[in-house]
Amino acid sequence: MADAALNSKAGIRVLLVDDHQVVRRGLRTFLEIQEDIEVVGEASDGAEGVAAAQELKPDVVLMDVKMPGMDGVEALRKLRELDNPARVLIVTSFTEQRTVVPALRAGAAGYVYKDVDPDALAGAIRSVHAGHVLLQPEVAGALLSQEEANSSQGRGGSLTEREREVLGLIADGRSNREIARALVLSEKTVKTHVSNILMKLDLADRTQAALWAVRHGVAG
Numbered sequence: 001m002a003d004a005a006l007n008s009k010a011g012i013r014v015l016l017v018d019d020h021q022v023v024r025r026g027l028r029t030f031l032e033i034q035e036d037i038e039v040v041g042e043a044s045d046g047a048e049g050v051a052a053a054q055e056l057k058p059d060v061v062l063m064d065v066k067m068p069g070m071d072g073v074e075a076l077r078k079l080r081e082l083d084n085p086a087r088v089l090i091v092t093s094f095t096e097q098r099t100v101v102p103a104l105r106a107g108a109a110g111y112v113y114k115d116v117d118p119d120a121l122a123g124a125i126r127s128v129h130a131g132h133v134l135l136q137p138e139v140a141g142a143l144l145s146q147e148e149a150n151s152s153q154g155r156g157g158s159l160t161e162r163e164r165e166v167l168g169l170i171a172d173g174r175s176n177r178e179i180a181r182a183l184v185l186s187e188k189t190v191k192t193h194v195s196n197i198l199m200k201l202d203l204a205d206r207t208q209a210a211l212w213a214v215r216h217g218v219a220g
Helices: 023-032 046-056 071-082 097-105 118-129 139-150 153-158 161-171 176-183 187-199 207-216
Strands: 012-017 039-043 060-063 086-091 109-114
Touching: 012 023, 012 046, 012 118, 023 039, 023 118, 039 046, 039 109, 046 060, 046 071, 046 139, 060 071, 060 118, 071 086, 071 097, 086 118, 097 109, 097 207, 109 118, 118 139, 161 176, 161 207, 176 187, 187 207
Parallel strands: 012 039, 012 060, 060 086, 086 109
Antiparallel strands: none
């Protein structure tokens, strides 16, 4: 099960989910020197990761894709079913679109490769924690192609002007809090708009919404 961290440093709470202990150890060693990041636990597969996320309530989960038993994609789907609010950042050694795209469609906030520069990894954690989406251009293109194949072009007409404003800010990588400030709304109202946008466009998450907005000229 989860290996809970003993320190109580305030900051972004991070859970490490990877079947290789040496990878978890390396990630922990680097992240624990960051003043604003706290590693709250570890897990060695998807099932343990889901249980740990429910128990430890991390802000961000660093998740491998290929793991024995429950893999990262299935773990993402399970976290969505459980309505777990943690933002999931995929950390993988696989560069193929067929590996990364399913994870993004399952709800990941982005992905980085395991050879990522340590400072870039810390920046990625801070970025997804702030509500942003991290996509490499080639994977964004693959997702856009799939979205186009779903013939969603005509759905945008059902959005209200306010919903289009919110959608444009989602495409700019703004979090709900930032959107609320920009439009002088409450976060609760923004969440309602986001839910309506996803429902009207038949999209699963903010990542798909951001891509839809870029593809259909809604982005700012």
